[in-house]
Amino acid sequence: MKATLLTIGDELLIGQVVNTNAAWLGEQLSLLGVDLARVVTLGDEAAAIDAELDRACAASDLVLLTGGLGPTHDDLTVEAVAACFEAPLRLDPTVLDRLVERYRQRGRAMPEAVRKLALVPEGFEVLDNPVGAAPGLWHAGGGCIVVVLPGVPAEMQALFAAEVAPRLRRQSGLRVIAHRTLLTAGVGESNLQERIGDLSEHLEPGLRLAYLPGAGAVRLRLTATGQERAAVEARLDRLEAHLRRRIGAYVYGRDSDSLEAVLGRLLAERGLRVAVAESCTGGLVLHRLTNVPGSSAYVVGGVVAYSNEVKQQRLGVAARALEQEGAVSEAVARQMARGVRRSLGADLGLSTTGIAGPTGGTPEKPVGTVWIACADAGGEAARLLHFGQDREQNKERSATAVLELARRRLLEAAPENEPDPEKKQGAAGPDRGP
């Protein structure tokens, strides 16, 4: 089943409202196995809605419209739908009664303008709105199902779940679509492409692989379609297993996992506590770690050491290292990680020191040069990173890199876990998204 979504409203076009309805419906349709092929956003203009609906019906098995169902003069969706279907509008007495009753319960007379909500195009079925005033509409016939829903997200969602999804599920021949997302860190998009690019070019029909880049973390989206849920999931399982054999060490989680939550689970499972010494990330690593509910069980705290005095006095970094190597150096990163681990009594100490920019760069250490380290009872691991010019991106990427360094170090400490391909191939180059 191929679908088009028309989202209606001037507020969407001038950027006053972000179109979250499109994302929500896109996900719901995909769960149902409906292939949403286009989303079109239009203003409150009846002729444009009419023309687009006509085109959408010709190209799709299902057309959903949201928005423009209110009582005001700029709510024109029902009018446009009626015009497109050449269906006269009739006043539906049941809907009108419900509206009058709704106002009566609130101790008010129904304003005259609200009568408009009871106008239904001939041949359309009314879908009761369990949350708000404006009902939805359903029309099946002529090779295309047309569904009209309110634009208020809570009303749209309630109506879709209660009335639309069950009707669509009853339609036969719905293809099954399933998605799965593998979350990677510590490897750029083009580096991933080199490692698995051949795979994605020779996928069996009905399987797709997409790269969704972020700051220091690329998501790989696997999509499978087919006739039967179990077979589709089995194909995703096989593709995931195949990908993990190639790039498993970079995969920190699946779907809505976050790197900080995955690291947090590892720490909690092993009864370990972490402390962080941050220079260039300025608090972001701790902020991300403490965004996870329950993180107080394994986050001791940390020190944001923006000045050299704080690095020396609070973290025990040697004045000699600061003078000879500079604040952005392997020696200082290691001493910071060791220092915060010891001084806060944690099992794991993380550190970041770098030049976030836009100023502070030198020819030897340009903006984007970052050292990170992770210390535990066995010593430290440190890593040099080279990022770009953008301060906030550099903070975000550095934070991701040090969280990933900690995750790897914990996994390496447990020999039963998957091997790290980087160790076999020598250190990888600096990571960077596209």
Added chain:
Amino acid sequence: MKATLLTIGDELLIGQVVNTNAAWLGEQLSLLGVDLARVVTLGDEAAAIDAELDRACAASDLVLLTGGLGPTHDDLTVEAVAACFEAPLRLDPTVLDRLVERYRQRGRAMPEAVRKLALVPEGFEVLDNPVGAAPGLWHAGGGCIVVVLPGVPAEMQALFAAEVAPRLRRQSGLRVIAHRTLLTAGVGESNLQERIGDLSEHLEPGLRLAYLPGAGAVRLRLTATGQERAAVEARLDRLEAHLRRRIGAYVYGRDSDSLEAVLGRLLAERGLRVAVAESCTGGLVLHRLTNVPGSSAYVVGGVVAYSNEVKQQRLGVAARALEQEGAVSEAVARQMARGVRRSLGADLGLSTTGIAGPTGGTPEKPVGTVWIACADAGGEAARLLHFGQDREQNKERSATAVLELARRRLLEAAPENEPDPEKKQGAAGPDRGP
């Protein structure tokens, strides 16, 4: 000028990514006086992009495309644009050099797949991407301007601001629309509404006022339209002056200012340095302060004290206060602010301690209870806040509140500044967004 926006990407259709690019571009186009008439979202499929672009060019004076410019096989936008214009793709040597150089600076050879980013359809102008790898494209002619931009929001925004907006402004006949945003903190939407609601109901035609609520900070957007820039700006000036007379003490800045940047300027002007002791905000206050370029001049650093041991040992909080009053108390907040100020040698010490949730609440101190404090040479100011159940929102609101507390304290210390209406009216109640 009438525009169509095509946003490209399977991730938008299946709801994995919310289409914030459409809202951002919609607002920017409206600022320029361009009328965005349609937004169409399509998947990564060249034939569909080609057909839609053809239709959009026929119906619009301007067509923008975003997304699908990366190096992977599912990035098909440039290919589709070339097909639509029947323009052969040429390898642009300048773009290729920039890409190679970009990788060289990071100590890496450019992966072969990245060469694709240097393919430019014949007749298209290259727009340098100041932030990322993929360049933008510009084509004017045949009655329609076509602009191709990357889909990564930071890159799209940077390219639009640096290259696209100036070119569009040079086009004649654009209507003048001007927006101005007043940024407030420390006051909820309904409280603001009470203070200025009468104003917004009696605005002269062509003036609009909108409330955009955020976490602990409400933005007021003023919009004026007209035929001439100077007259439009003058009307905005009058409305802004009027609003500032009513609610000036809550207004910390304008437009793209951030509270942390405003506080940073105050600190820098006065040669003061700040340190932060964070419990419930877990690093967010320091993260926000250090997002500001140049903040190393006035941020000494800080301590994230998630555990009571760290509060005692690193901040000198008395064991007695922790036992008798609890970690979330006025006494502890004051001692944390004093402690971090003294121990890091700063002029200003800020602190947060609270229950971010979702667990840890008690009947006396439910989730969302937060104490903040600001210490300077003259003593401390402390404040109790009551927020809701959402952990990340509670962190964000607490951070905003303590930054605002510091801003007010600095302004109060300088009597030449605007009076604070709260002081006249007694302490305001706990802040709470709508």
